[in-house]
Amino acid sequence: xxxxxxxxxxxxxxxxxxxxxxxxxxxxxxxxxxxxxxxxxxxxxxxxxxxxxxxxxxxxxxxxxxxxxxxxxxxxxxxxxxxxxxxxxxxxxxxxxxxxxxxxxxxxxxxxxxxxxxxxxxxxxxxxxxxxxxxxxxxxxxxxxxxxxxxxxxxxxxxxxxxxxxxxxxxxxxxxxxxxxxxxxxxxxxxxxxxxxxxxxxxxxxxxxxxxxxxxxxxxxxxxxxxxxxxxxxxxxxxxxxx
Numbered sequence: 001x002x003x004x005x006x007x008x009x010x011x012x013x014x015x016x017x018x019x020x021x022x023x024x025x026x027x028x029x030x031x032x033x034x035x036x037x038x039x040x041x042x043x044x045x046x047x048x049x050x051x052x053x054x055x056x057x058x059x060x061x062x063x064x065x066x067x068x069x070x071x072x073x074x075x076x077x078x079x080x081x082x083x084x085x086x087x088x089x090x091x092x093x094x095x096x097x098x099x100x101x102x103x104x105x106x107x108x109x110x111x112x113x114x115x116x117x118x119x120x121x122x123x124x125x126x127x128x129x130x131x132x133x134x135x136x137x138x139x140x141x142x143x144x145x146x147x148x149x150x151x152x153x154x155x156x157x158x159x160x161x162x163x164x165x166x167x168x169x170x171x172x173x174x175x176x177x178x179x180x181x182x183x184x185x186x187x188x189x190x191x192x193x194x195x196x197x198x199x200x201x202x203x204x205x206x207x208x209x210x211x212x213x214x215x216x217x218x219x220x221x222x223x224x225x226x227x228x229x230x231x232x233x234x235x236x237x238x239x240x241x242x243x
Contacts, residue, residue, distance in 0.1 A: 011130055011227070014104070015132050018105070019068065020138075021084075022082070022083035022084070022145045022146070022240050022243050023083060023085070023086050023135075023143065023144045023145055024028050024081075024084070024085055024086065024144055024145065024146045024147065024178065024243075025085070025086040025090070025091050025140040025143065025144040025146075025147050025148065026085060026086070026088065026091060026147075026148045026149075026150060027091060027097070027120070027121075027136045027140070027148065027149060028116075028120055028121065028122065028123040028125065028149045028150065028151065028152070029070060029073075029116070029117040029120050029146045029151075030066070030114055030115060030116040030117060030120065030122055030150075030151055030152075031062055031065070031066050031112070031114070031151065031152040031153065032113055032114045032115070032147070032153060033054075033055040033060060033062060033113050033115065033153075034051060034052070035051050035054060035055075035154050035155060035156055035170075036056045036112050036153060036154065036155030036156065036171075037051055037155065037156045038155070039156065039157045039158055040156055040157075040158065040201070041169070041204065041207075044204050044205070046203075046204065046205045047204065047205050049206040050205055050206075051208065052060045052071075053208070054208045054209075054210070054213060055135060056112075057115050057210055058211040059211075060166065060210040060213065061068050061214070062115055062154075062214075062217065063115055063141050064203050065217060065218060065221050066115050066117060066150075066152065067117075067144070069152060069174075069221065070117050070219070073150065074088075076087065076222075076229075077228065077232050079171070080207065080228075080232050080233040080236075081232070081233075081236055081239070082236060082237055082238075082239050082240030082241075083145070083146070083239065083240050083243065085148075086140070086144050088119065088142055090115070090143065091119075091120075091140070092119030092120060093119075094139065094140070094155065096139045097121070097136075097139055098121075098141075100121065100123075100135055100139065101130055101134070102104050102121065102122070102123045102124060102131075102132045103124065103128075103129065103131040104124040104128070104132070105122070105131065106122055106189065112170070120214075123136065123149065125149035125175075125177050126177070128172055128214075130183065133147070133149075133179045133183045133185075134139050134179075134182070134183030135183075136149075136179070136183070137180065137181050137182060137183040138180055138183070139212050141181045144181075145180065145209075145243040146178050146179055146180045146181065146186060146243050147178070147179050148176060148177070148178050148179075149177045149179075150173050150174075150175070150176050151171045151173050152172065152208060152221075153172075153175075154170055154171065154172055154217050154220065155170070155171045155173060156168050156169075156170060156171075156206065157169050157170070157171045157199065159198050165238060166200070166201045166232075167196060167198045167200060167201070168199050168200075168201050168206050169194045169195045169197070169198050169216065169220070170194070170195040170197070170216035170217055170219065170220040171192050171193070171195075171220055172192060172193055172195075172217065172220035172221045172223070172224040173190070173192040173224075174189070174224060174228070175191075176188070176189040177190065178239060178243075180242070180243050181243075186235065186242045186243060187235075187239055187242070189232075189235055189236070191224065191227060191228060192224065193220055193223035193224040193226075193227045194220060194223065195216045195217070195219035195220035195223065196219050196223070197216045197219040198216070199212050199213070199216060
């Protein structure tokens with residue numbers, strides 16, 4: 001009986017050690033200031049104009065939320081992942097990383113709508129993003145077993161309404177996508193949460209001032225982080241074995 005318990009403990013220790021020995025480089029960490037509105041109707045010209053005006057408004061500052069999520073990710077979520085993270089300094093100071101030219105790169109004018117965490121590059125990941133995923137994996141193949149892309153987005157969603165008025169909520173969305181040394185996808189996490197706070201929409205257009213929208217973004221982000229607190233360990237537990 002004792003031998004069986006000892007053997008089981010040895011196997012468990014070896015499994016945990018294997019996962020903890022794996023290293024991953026976070027290569028992209030950003031959000032954008034263009035609030036999604038697909039659920040409210042893509043053909044609404046007034047809504048499109050309001051969304052773009054909000055993005056250009058200096059008072060619409062999502063930087064504190066990006067910084068808050070970054071701190072939560074590296075201080076808390078990283079401890080629940082089945083691999084360790086390469087120090088950020090080793091990523092953002094890497095010359096090959098700094099000079100990498102991503103496919104689907106953004107112009108300076110387009111980048112004004114994006115908030116990229118200090119030191120990182122905007123690097124597209126996903127459909128038709130193979131060049132970027134393989135490029136990042138190749139740059140860090142001698143230092144890490146995989147590369148991780150992290151992005152956050154916000155989107156307006158329908159609430160309840162009567163007659164010509166309706167309430168709306170904000171949805172905070174997070175995507176974390178991990179690729180191995182060959183640039184092949186290991187997993188992609190897509191999680192979201194809706195704000196407790198609401199706003200009123202009249203005639204198909206919500207009040208789009210920073211004073212109204214920022215608290216909704218913050219409410220949605222806080223609920224998303226609580227959601228990830230409970231789920232991130234569970235949804236990433238098999239990743240260490242796939243790297």
